Amino acid sequence: MSNKIRVGIVGYGNLGKGVEMALEQNEDFELEAIFTRRNPDKLLGTSKMVHISKIEDYREKIDVMIMCGGSATDLPQQTPEIAKMFNTVDSFDTHANIPEYFNKLDDITKNSGTIGLISVGWDPGLFSLNRLLGQAVLPNGKDYTFWGKGVSQGHSDAIRRIEGVEDGVQYTVPIESAINMVRTGKNVELSSREKHERVCYIVPKEDADLEYIKNEIINMPNYFAEYNTTVNFITEEEMNKNHKGMPHGGFVIRTGVTGEGTNQRMEFSLKLDSNPEFTSSVLVAYARAVYRLHKEGQKGARTVLDIPFSYLSPKSGEELRKELL
Amino acid sequence: MSNKIRVGIVGYGNLGKGVEMALEQNEDFELEAIFTRRNPDKLLGTSKMVHISKIEDYREKIDVMIMCGGSATDLPQQTPEIAKMFNTVDSFDTHANIPEYFNKLDDITKNSGTIGLISVGWDPGLFSLNRLLGQAVLPNGKDYTFWGKGVSQGHSDAIRRIEGVEDGVQYTVPIESAINMVRTGKNVELSSREKHERVCYIVPKEDADLEYIKNEIINMPNYFAEYNTTVNFITEEEMNKNHKGMPHGGFVIRTGVTGEGTNQRMEFSLKLDSNPEFTSSVLVAYARAVYRLHKEGQKGARTVLDIPFSYLSPKSGEELRKELL
Numbered sequence A, B: 001m002s003n004k005i006r007v008g009i010v011g012y013g014n015l016g017k018g019v020e021m022a023l024e025q026n027e028d029f030e031l032e033a034i035f036t037r038r039n040p041d042k043l044l045g046t047s048k049m050v051h052i053s054k055i056e057d058y059r060e061k062i063d064v065m066i067m068c069g070g071s072a073t074d075l076p077q078q079t080p081e082i083a084k085m086f087n088t089v090d091s092f093d094t095h096a097n098i099p100e101y102f103n104k105l106d107d108i109t110k111n112s113g114t115i116g117l118i119s120v121g122w123d124p125g126l127f128s129l130n131r132l133l134g135q136a137v138l139p140n141g142k143d144y145t146f147w148g149k150g151v152s153q154g155h156s157d158a159i160r161r162i163e164g165v166e167d168g169v170q171y172t173v174p175i176e177s178a179i180n181m182v183r184t185g186k187n188v189e190l191s192s193r194e195k196h197e198r199v200c201y202i203v204p205k206e207d208a209d210l211e212y213i214k215n216e217i218i219n220m221p222n223y224f225a226e227y228n229t230t231v232n233f234i235t236e237e238e239m240n241k242n243h244k245g246m247p248h249g250g251f252v253i254r255t256g257v258t259g260e261g262t263n264q265r266m267e268f269s270l271k272l273d274s275n276p277e278f279t280s281s282v283l284v285a286y287a288r289a290v291y292r293l294h295k296e297g298q299k300g301a302r303t304v305l306d307i308p309f310s311y312l313s314p315k316s317g318e319e320l321r322k323e324l325l
Helices: A014-024 A052-058 A074-082 A095-112 A126-137 A153-160 A176-183 A210-218 A236-242 A275-295 A317-324 B014-024 B052-058 B074-082 B095-112 B126-137 B153-160 B176-183 B210-218 B236-242 B275-295 B317-324
Strands: A005-010 A029-036 A049-051 A064-067 A087-089 A115-117 A141-147 A165-174 A196-204 A228-233 A248-258 A262-272 A300-302 B005-010 B029-036 B049-051 B064-067 B087-089 B115-118 B141-147 B165-174 B196-204 B228-233 B248-258 B262-272 B300-303
Touching: A005 A014, A005 A052, A005 A275, A014 A029, A014 A275, A014 B248, A029 A052, A029 A275, A049 A052, A064 A074, A064 A275, A074 A095, A087 A275, A095 A115, A095 A300, A095 B317, A115 A275, A126 A141, A126 A248, A126 A262, A126 B126, A126 B275, A126 B317, A141 A165, A141 A176, A153 A165, A153 A196, A165 A176, A165 A236, A176 A248, A196 A210, A196 A236, A210 A228, A248 B014, A248 B275, A262 A275, A262 B275, A275 B126, A275 B248, A275 B262, A317 B095, A317 B126, B005 B014, B005 B052, B005 B275, B014 B029, B014 B275, B029 B052, B029 B275, B049 B052, B064 B074, B064 B275, B074 B095, B087 B275, B095 B115, B095 B300, B115 B275, B126 B141, B126 B248, B126 B262, B141 B165, B141 B176, B153 B165, B153 B196, B165 B176, B165 B236, B176 B248, B196 B210, B196 B236, B210 B228, B262 B275
Parallel strands: A005 A029, A005 A064, A029 A049, A064 A087, A087 A115, A115 A300, A196 A228, B005 B029, B005 B064, B029 B049, B064 B087, B087 B115, B115 B300, B196 B228
Antiparallel strands: A141 A248, A165 A196, A248 A262, A262 B262, B141 B248, B165 B196, B248 B262
């Protein structure tokens, strides 16, 4: 019998594929199966594909289920069901619904004796950790989160729904001068427009009204009207060549004052060439923590804020103290 | 009776004074007393000063002792004694001796039923956390730590021992081009000389041999010979005006590859106008964790790697999930 952590992946989109690849970089894991709502026989790949209706058969065979569905509909429906049988880790990221989702999963997992670790990724996730750290260490201060440069799925979807748009992608771009102003520690107040700009690349349909498209975008309330937005029209070829990656990243900056007016600054940043692959890597590290918490006999819902970093590493406490402190 | 966390400070140097100020920014703490080896009547300040020989009288009055002595001789002698009676948090930073110090304190505190949290600060401390996080999330990668620009106490002491030196201070300066090279993610190997340079400011004694001083510095093995070093001679006035602060900071950068060659980067950095005041602020946040662990009935030695970030905040889990995730 193997000593490895036996995991399953639920959902085989960008995130599920990212987890599959991340597991290959971590020798202490064994991927038992990928669960999908599609016909598993029609999916390519070397991993074992199983229809999600059979997931119960794996009760004794899987230590942690890595949930790779979307936050809008998949996770709220799947995780509560699966958490009745398995330990889970997910990247639920609908900020406003996190408290409710946590409480629901907490009830279920306290009953089933499992661990349900939610909202793992970078925001929510590593960025949340850094906001908390900044506030705890420098209580007399202010924190700022900047996102990008990166593709926003929601904004890209919005522009693709406009009449005359064949394809489109939207980048959220943090404004460099705003980041630098924040770094000075002057506790500046910044509006949405001052923090980020939005840059769109559009492949128009033949004979589309470009002026109409542009106006629809830059005046769209909530999505674009509050920002400075640039609209670029490009060819399909250019789109496929330059805009099909999923880069992202951002900055969490905390500036504060200690003692008698001493300035201090903490900053955490990410530069990701693939947002889903990075989120997947975070999920895998936290799956290790889920396994350990369960082995200790713990149960209930958790977030990244509740997990010591030592639980993320395959190394022993002794090794970590020797090598990293 | 107060619901506040009752703390004592042991040692009243830069760090102890920093903790005293940091406590004022955190309403859930109450400073009971500052313990000193000096004559407490001769120390100025509004806090209660007590001779360290009386510390045992405070057994029921203090929840956490914040140890503010130096790592060379104070902490190895004081902490094991005080941990027999109190929960402690310290900033022990002699990297090579951390495992031994941890084991010793673990034995003592398991016996006394207290918590001994060691090596709290930024390096070791927050930088260690970021090295661990980087390795866990991006196992196929490399991490780099740069320090500075900041005053190195050890190097400053070394130059002050040279004949003809009246006063001196040494700054460790990270080399910008090296940081930028690391950020490209090319897994570069860098020598000591390529990562940092050393800049010294010296007030020479009257009639001192400047050429001799300069040669003694730049050829000093272990301290300077492996680095590019600049020596500047200045007046006492200039020294007092520009070089009596204790700025520091640095960078922990992890670059890694996910999937099929995708570059990812994580970076944590600090820019501190006062190194001791920042370390003090970290100590206070972690004193909160010590109090909570003890209240839960835990005992033994711990490091920052073992502490969930939620334990650092005065806010409840519910508040943190709502506001920070």
